[in-house]
């Protein structure tokens with residue numbers, strides 16, 4: 001069992017009055033509820049629950065002057081775990097959590113970065129609107145919307161960032177900026193995939209889609225013949241209409257035998273259409289259990305707002321994207337579960353509408369792939385996972401940062417292939433020349449002439 005450090009540091013970080021009013025420091029009653037994240041324990045000197053862009057600017061300036069580690073947090077659900085630190089400042093956006101419908105007819109909404117996606121879904125539902133955002137309601141808006149957003153309706157509606165129409169950020173020098181296709185378009189491009197490197201995102205405008213009830217099937221498969229099952233599931237998902245998006249979790253079942261649980265969503269409430277669309281996916285393996293139900297979309301991802309306490313011990317994860325689940329790729333994925341004994345292997349379907357967006361439109365440039373893969377393990381299992389991941393790597397095409405914990409040149413090159421990384425490095429030099437926002441997947445600067 002993991003022990004969680006709850007000892008306060010020796011002395012309290014002195015802060016200017018304006019920041020002290022928003023700060024939670026060791027010794028404060030709420031400190032144990034805000035110091036950790038979903039995957040990591042932390043001991044920050046101060047968590048600043050910012051109230052506006054002025055607080056953010058003050059927190060950035062203070063961290064820079066005092067040369068303290070700086071971390072940005074929205075929901076604290078980052079898989080990389082880097083939204084806490086030891087001895088530094090956490091800019092916590094959880095109080096900036098408003099969700100506002102700007103125009104119900106066109107679906108234009110403004111969402112602050114500290115909101116949770118479950119709350120966004122619940123608040124848009126009465127307007128008959130939704131944004132496809134991921135499968136977990138407690139995930140924060142800021143972390144997901146600066147990286148991609150692979151949701152339960154991705155094949156019909158694309159990634160979350162594909163619906164972004166504007167972003168508001170506080171830059172490294174403390175200045176607030178609103179960027180869209182006509183204002184700082186380079187920054188707007190960069191925010192949609194590599195946002196954490198450029199500033200503190202405070203709010204976004206999105207074009208939500210009309211969405212009502214959906215039909216979801218939760219299916220448990222016997223995945224004993226793991227590679228063959230994956231190949232069939234992959235082919236069925238690719239052949240399915242775009243209304244169908246399927247997320248699959250592979251794990252060791254009773255007696256260590258591989259089982260797979262699929263959450264497959266038909267984005268629509270027509271039962272007959274759903275039956276026809278879902279049937280081939282459900283038929284892709286021996287079914288142990290299957291349950292289909294009609295539900296309002298928002299009920300698929302409730303937000304609990306439970307305090308984070310590093311409750312997820314699988315703190316090492318690897319991420320990759322695949323165009324197809326070919327037999328060799330499926331065999332290599334099966335070995336992650338069986339030989340590498342990764343306790344969790346997940347596949348999420350992308351493709352469909354995700355691939356309608358040109359690869360040059362956003363810094364997330366992966367627009368030919370059909371699957372996102374994640375494998376997670378305990379820290380003690382890292383070497384074993386990495387050894388098997390090397391065999392899989394030639395079958396991968398790119399990486400989705402939100403599911404990766406490793407940092408290094410290869411991760412950056414896989415996440416931002418070719419010219420994408422070059423362009424991001426030039427923009428890093430322009431918008432964050434002093435590398436204030438280097439805490440999570442830091443981009444290098446480009447050597448600019450002069």
Ligand SMILES: Cc1cc2nc3c(=O)[nH]c(=O)nc-3n(C[C@H](O)[C@H](O)[C@H](O)COP(=O)(O)OP(=O)(O)OC[C@H]3O[C@@H](n4cnc5c(N)ncnc54)[C@H](O)[C@@H]3O)c2cc1C
Nearest residue numbers: 074075076077078079083134135140142143150196201440
């Ligand atoms: C249980 C679970 C399920 C998930 N399912 C999905 C899924 O289905 N689809 C999917 O796409 N992703 C999914 N994710 C991944 C998730 O999108 C990322 O981990 C995301 O970063 C979490 O956002 P957060 O705001 O909660 O993270 P935080 O922990 O608050 O932040 C993570 C990182 O994002 C950056 N960041 C956060 N807020 C801001 C901001 N306002 N401005 C600039 N940078 C910021 C920082 O670098 C920070 O270290 C899942 C994660 C978990 C834990």
